[in-house]
Amino acid sequence: MSERAPHQRHPSAAAGVHPAADRITLRGVTATGFHGVYPDEKRDGQRFVVDAVLHLDLAPAAASDDVVDTVHYGELADELVAAIERDPVDLIETLAERLAAVCLAREGVHRVELTVHKPEAPIAVPFGDVSVTVDRAAAPTRAVVALGANLGARAAALTDAVAAMAALPGTRVVAVSRWHDSIAVTETGPDPSKPGYLNGVALLDTALAPTHLLHHLLRIEREHGRDRGAHVERWADRTLDLDLIAYGDVTRDDPRLTLPHPRAHERDFVLAPWLDIDPDARIAGRGRVAELLAELRGGTR
Template sequence: MSSSDPTVQPVPSSVVERVDAADVTLSNPKRAVISIGSNLGNRLETLQGAVDALEDTPGLRVKAVSPVYETEPWGVESGTQPSYFNAVVLVKTTLPPDSLLERGHAIEEAFERVRDERWGPRTLDVDIVAYQDVVSDDPALTLPHPRAHERAFVLVPWYDVDPEAEVPGHGPVAELLAGLSLESVAPRADLELRLPE
């Protein structure tokens, strides 16, 4: 069947998703939601590198990648930092949360992330937003992410890849978004992250 056949529906370019009949490479995988962001250097290239690095992680499969959004930096005065490119990645993984966190930090370090200032500019930010339905107040890794429910730059792309999603302990993403201003979250239809081969 050719791609020009009118019965073939193209995958919406805004959401890149991998559908496997069975994840034979993973045994009893867990769902995790990962937010990625960059406001230094080649932001799109960095985000794509993060997606690729996640896919290269043993025990992890990237299942969906959201559209890219351009957003204002969080927690700092407007105009004091470059804008961010943000996206959300849905994964299935057999890694426990602490190992997934270690992998996220390793990916950040590979892109020369510097941690010298809270909410400072960064080449790459990799945050675990949610892991299955786990709720934990462990200071090393609070789940879900303690501010995810109030951050439009996380919830908007998450909603794109999973409209039925819920933030454990806080409710449906769609309802949380209804209470937030979306002014500082601009879709970048001209940019796209791809799933690794």
């Protein structure tokens, strides 16, 4: 059953990425470097001062109160100093690019405004400062999110969830599959006596870190009445289910998040909608989604 035309681009795909308003500012990081055009600059060295404004989503850190969900600015300052002190370059423009890359390598940072000051530059007339500022953005990552619901107004819940994902910072919805009907699965297998599911898949381009994206998916679930508490059995009916299936080619397995989703390759209701919008889709470590679905439907898995 189709409640949305297949292969549909979401309206937000043409609208660009929503920037996060949150930022961390680190100013006045100072180190001695040996950068400059003149031989005495490379021989004697001089002070370089760095200001960095990091754009990232701080909501996960505010919710968890855990430094792992944000940028440890003490560690970042050490990394910037090390980058200033290593191999010399001629131009502070080149140094600024190096330092911006250090900032963007931090998980969750999707944009940085970085200024390098060279207050002791060899200028013959009195001056206060000379600086270069660069504004750089991280390349977005393609994420795959599976949606499902078997209680209430299922199609409305899925449509609302897509709109909520489109509003996430640093994120745009690229495509959404048609909605697929499926039988509820319980511990003992498919159970036609339970309310049927409506399922789909959305492709996102996001600058959010995978754990930050997961934080928001869980929040959207809660806003639609989903309870993931320990008292709720795993196979309970759901007002909304959002699973992060894949995040680029990232593989990870820790208590917070496993990527790719460990059971995605076993689920027709994930693989079939995914193929609606990405016929060449692959699951890292598993292979092509088309082949996985064919094997699943052929009973070889």
